[in-house]
Amino acid sequence: MPTKPDDILAIRDLEVHFEQSGSSLSRLLGRPSGTVKAVDGINITLQRGEVLGLVGESGSGKTTLGRAILGLVPATSGTITYTPPAGEGVDIATLKGATLRSMRQRLQMVFQDPSAALNPSMTLETAIGHPLVIHKVASGEELRQRVIASLERVGLSPAEQFLSKYPSDLSGGQKQRAVMARAIIVGPELVVADEPVSMLDMSVRAKVLQLMLDLKRDLGLTYVYVTHDLATAKFFCDRVAIMYLGKIVEIGPSDEIFADPKHPYTKSLLKAIPDPDPSKAIPRDLPRGEIPDAARPPKGCSFHPRCPMARNDCGWEPRDLKSLVEEHWTTTDLATFEREHELVGHLVELNTSAGEVVVEPHRGKGSPDDVWAMFSAIKDARPDEPLWRGVTSMEKTPAGVKFVFAPSSPVNLRASGASEVACVLYPSAP
Amino acid sequence: MSAEPIVRARDIRIWYGTTRGPVKAVDGVSFSVGKAEILGLVGESGSGKSTLGRGLLGLLPDGAAMDGELTFEGVDLLAATPKQRFAYRGTHLGMIFQEPLTRLNPLMRISEHFSETLKTHEPSISKAEIERRSLEVLRVMGIPPSRFSSYPHEFSGGMRQRLMIALALVLRPAFVVADEPTTALDVLVEAQIIKILHDLRNSFDTSLLLITHNLGIIAEACDRVAVMYAGQIVEIGAVDKVFADPQHPYTRELLRSTISLSTTALHSIPGAPPDLVDPPTGCAFHPRCPDALAICAVTRPIAYARDGGAPRSGSTDVACWVASAKSGTVTLTPAEAAPLPREELADADEA
Numbered sequence: 165m166p167t168k169p170d171d172i173l174a175i176r177d178l179e180v181h182f183e184q185s186g187s188s189l190s191r192l193l194g195r196p197s198g199t200v201k202a203v204d205g206i207n208i209t210l211q212r213g214e215v216l217g218l219v220g221e222s223g224s225g226k227t228t229l230g231r232a233i234l235g236l237v238p239a240t241s242g243t244i245t246y247t248p249p250a251g252e253g254v255d256i257a258t259l260k261g262a263t264l265r266s267m268r269q270r271l272q273m274v275f276q277d278p279s280a281a282l283n284p285s286m287t288l289e290t291a292i293g294h295p296l297v298i299h300k301v302a303s304g305e306e307l308r309q310r311v312i313a314s315l316e317r318v319g320l321s322p323a324e325q326f327l328s329k330y331p332s333d334l335s336g337g338q339k340q341r342a343v344m345a346r347a348i349i350v351g352p353e354l355v356v357a358d359e360p361v362s363m364l365d366m367s368v369r370a371k372v373l374q375l376m377l378d379l380k381r382d383l384g385l386t387y388v389y390v391t392h393d394l395a396t397a398k399f400f401c402d403r404v405a406i407m408y409l410g411k412i413v414e415i416g417p418s419d420e421i422f423a424d425p426k427h428p429y430t431k432s433l434l435k436a437i438p439d440p441d442p443s444k445a446i447p448r449d450l451p452r453g454e455i456p457d458a459a460r461p462p463k464g465c466s467f468h469p470r471c472p473m474a475r476n477d478c479g480w481e482p483r484d485l486k487s488l489v490e491e492h493w494t495t496t497d498l499a500t501f502e503r504e505h506e507l508v509g510h511l512v513e514l515n516t517s518a519g520e521v522v523v524e525p526h527r528g529k530g531s532p533d534d535v536w537a538m539f540s541a542i543k544d545a546r547p548d549e550p551l552w553r554g555v556t557s558m559e560k561t562p563a564g565v566k567f568v569f570a571p572s573s574p575v576n577l578r579a580s581g582a583s584e585v586a587c588v589l590y591p592s593a594p
Numbered sequence: 595m596s597a598e599p600i601v602r603a604r605d606i607r608i609w610y611g612t613t614r615g616p617v618k619a620v621d622g623v624s625f626s627v628g629k630a631e632i633l634g635l636v637g638e639s640g641s642g643k644s645t646l647g648r649g650l651l652g653l654l655p656d657g658a659a660m661d662g663e664l665t666f667e668g669v670d671l672l673a674a675t676p677k678q679r680f681a682y683r684g685t686h687l688g689m690i691f692q693e694p695l696t697r698l699n700p701l702m703r704i705s706e707h708f709s710e711t712l713k714t715h716e717p718s719i720s721k722a723e724i725e726r727r728s729l730e731v732l733r734v735m736g737i738p739p740s741r742f743s744s745y746p747h748e749f750s751g752g753m754r755q756r757l758m759i760a761l762a763l764v765l766r767p768a769f770v771v772a773d774e775p776t777t778a779l780d781v782l783v784e785a786q787i788i789k790i791l792h793d794l795r796n797s798f799d800t801s802l803l804l805i806t807h808n809l810g811i812i813a814e815a816c817d818r819v820a821v822m823y824a825g826q827i828v829e830i831g832a833v834d835k836v837f838a839d840p841q842h843p844y845t846r847e848l849l850r851s852t853i854s855l856s857t858t859a860l861h862s863i864p865g866a867p868p869d870l871v872d873p874p875t876g877c878a879f880h881p882r883c884p885d886a887l888a889i890c891a892v893t894r895p896i897a898y899a900r901d902g903g904a905p906r907s908g909s910t911d912v913a914c915w916v917a918s919a920k921s922g923t924v925t926l927t928p929a930e931a932a933p934l935p936r937e938e939l940a941d942a943d944e945a
């Protein structure tokens with residue numbers, strides 16, 4: 165795909181997969197096995213001087229995407245084209261060794277935990293000058309002067325007082341300033357800032373964000389701002405991409421995303437932010453559940469198990485039926501739970517994404533009629549569960565109760581207003 | 595809410611011994627928590643919130659010292675022996691921490707965690723009774739009873755925090771301290787947990803001290819809020835009153851610097867919180883306070899009740915010279931009321 169001259173970065177069909185080992189120890193410690201598609205088909209074009217927010221809950225792939233942009237994690241497939249101000253575009257995804265390292269002068273990263281980012285046994289002078297030494301850009305007195313200039317630039321002044329300090333002498337905000345000083349000393353064009361303020365106190369956040377805005381203005385930086393905090397993203401970003409399980413589900417100008425959020429996930433996130441205004445009551449209609457295991461993403465739209473708007477074609481599958489029964493068990497009395505649990509067991513037959521499934525009485529305890537009665541009662545008690553929209557038939561068979569699920573429609577990013585949204589509801593019919 | 599508080603704390607002080615001298619982490623704090631009330635405790639990091647919360651439960655580390663008056667349902671907790679205190683913990687006083695996974699044993703089933711907790715305090719409890727009581731709490735937390743025999747790793751982060759809350763509640767304590775219970779969680783899960791905590795008073799009749807640095811959580815979950823600065827409570831009162839009309843300059847500046855969806859300009863408090871080994875004289879906030887008067891640098895402000903007179907439980911108490919002069923509870927001399935000359939702050943002190 166051609167890029168315009170003011171495009172600094174063009175990400176095309178990027179995928180980053182991680183293979184996870186399935187050893188019994190890692191299972192015991194809760195690490196899932198299989199392939200995790202941390203970044204699963206991402207397309208973004210970033211303009212020079214823009215601030216793009218990558219927003220999502222943990223595990224959505226924000227950090228992995230940010231690291232891939234800098235070549236810090238290998239791309240499984242796809243391209244990441246970086247175009248310098250004057251010159252030809254290069255694909256970071258295929259760069260290696262010395263070429264990749266020299267590219268790091270143009271592309272820098274700032275991490276969430278400033279304490280972990282700074283070597284505790286290095287003075288600020290050594291730490292901040294380190295990139296210049298690595299890239300053999302400066303040494304001796306010039307190195308020192310550039311470190312001083314960088315410290316002053318980030319507000320650690322008078323710089324002479326800070327040169328010999330260690331990270332442990334600094335407050336959290338000062339550490340993040342030092343990390344910024346190290347990032348800008350090589351004169352980068354693009355800075356990927358991964359949750360740069362999330363570990364800082366409220367009163368310090370504003371100061372660090374202000375510093376980042378000043379640096380952008382003075383040095384002409386472009387930012388990718390990774391965060392789970394929609395409030396800072398709204399203030400800080402020109403454009404926002406909302407991520408869920410490795411995919412962008414909504415992307416658009418900040419104004420549009422916040423004034424007219426479209427994707428049900430974006431809407432939920434906005435509703436869930438605790439607001440310091442006590443007159444705004446606690447939301448009662450929160451989506452249930454959590455981000456699912458990335459190694460076993462839901463069928464169809466990944467958000468469907470939690471989506472209050474879901475339709476029949478959003479990807480309903482047997483696993484969702486199991487969740488519904490478990491939820492039902494948290495509301496029934498203990499006797500009912502024990503009887504039903506005895507009847508159907510742990511419902512392991514529902515741990516599948518198959519289009520149809522039969523639930524049988526567990527170990528011959530009870531009859532298909534009992535199973536039918538149980539599911540009929542659940543359905544009658546919760547007729548409005550979105551799941552039932554995706555169950556095309558529920559019928560009694562000689563073995564048990566058979567459920568057939570509706571096929572899912574593809575969900576791709578499609579233009580809707582000024583944004584692009586990956587949801588079957590968009591673009592809405594005219 | 596009944597008139598008699600569950601917990602009453604008067605002039606609590608807590609120090610940590612260090613080579614640099616004592617760290618005055620909590621410095622003369624008084625408040626009470628009513629039955630089924632949720633009191634929020636908010637402040638910047640290092641202001642002493644966790645120290646206070648742990649001190650209330652007798653969970654301070656070695657090297658910490660505490661004095662003051664602390665009663666739970668009228669019983670003097672500071673006079674209690676360690677054994678008596680242990681008996682109180684769990685059955686009367688509970689704690690919920692930030693990191694649920696580090697508090698759960700990966701090799702023990704959920705059922706075993708509950709059984710251990712219940713048996714520690716009720717050695718003769720039957721298996722059926724353990725199951726009945728555990729499943730009842732788990733259900734309120736939204737954890738399917740069919741998962742009772744699972745291991746901690748089989749649960750997601752939010753579910754583990756629900757488990758921790760359930761474990762704290764299974765002994766039906768009357769008072770629970772929750773220290774940043776949602777900080778490690780995502781927004782949607784955080785909102786789910788806040789809702790659970792907010793509803794605790796209905797489901798369990800529990801009083802809660804909710805520690806957080808998030809003013810939004812205070813607004814959504816709490817009845818009253820205590821704002822802490824440098825080991826002291828500088829303002830305490832009903833959340834809607836305090837947030838709508840803060841009397842203390844620190845509360846006001848903290849609210850202004852919070853970034854929310856309606857933020858259009860960044861605001862921050864100049865300077866940084868003080869070193870608690872050697873806190874400022876007078877009002878601890880004076881080096882950063884935009885309203886500071888001459889007296890603020892010299893004399894510690896006297897707390898007053900917003901509706902006049904001495905502070906008492908349930909009223910909005912404020913410790914600030916400007917606010918008390920405005921309310922008419924003190925009259926300052928012109929010399930005392932002169933604006934405090936401001937020292938220029940170096941950029942470096944800004945974060």
Ligand SMILES: Nc1ncnc2c1ncn2[C@@H]1O[C@H](COP(=O)(O)OP(=O)(O)OP(=O)(O)O)[C@@H](O)[C@H]1O
Pocket residue numbers: 182183184200201202220221222223224225226227228229392458
């Ligand atoms: N090195 C790795 N090996 C295996 N899996 C990984 C690795 N790095 C990330 N993952 C997995 O990839 C998915 C996305 O991770 P990533 O850290 O990019 O998400 P994130 O949105 O940044 O989350 P957080 O906000 O928690 O940092 C997760 O399921 C994670 O467990």
Ligand SMILES: Nc1ncnc2c1ncn2[C@@H]1O[C@H](COP(=O)(O)OP(=O)(O)O)[C@@H](O)[C@H]1O
Pocket residue numbers: 610611612617619637638639640641642643644645646655870
């Ligand atoms: N174990 C300890 N030893 C020495 N100082 C401590 C210890 N724990 C906390 N402090 C100090 O006590 C003060 C208050 O800390 P803390 O109670 O953790 O505050 P918060 O929870 O608000 O972050 C800080 O100055 C902190 O450095």
Ligand code: SF4
Pocket residue numbers: 427428429465466467468469471472473474475478575586587588589
């Ligand atoms: S496609 Fe849209 S409506 Fe369907 S589950 Fe996903 S977000 Fe909800």
Ligand code: SF4
Pocket residue numbers: 842843844877878879880881883884885886887890895913914915916917
């Ligand atoms: S007492 Fe003085 S310094 Fe302290 S908050 Fe009030 S006005 Fe500011």
Ligand SMILES: [Mg+2]
Pocket residue numbers: 226227358
């Ligand atoms: Mg991350």
Ligand SMILES: [Mg+2]
Pocket residue numbers: 643644
């Ligand atoms: Mg703390």
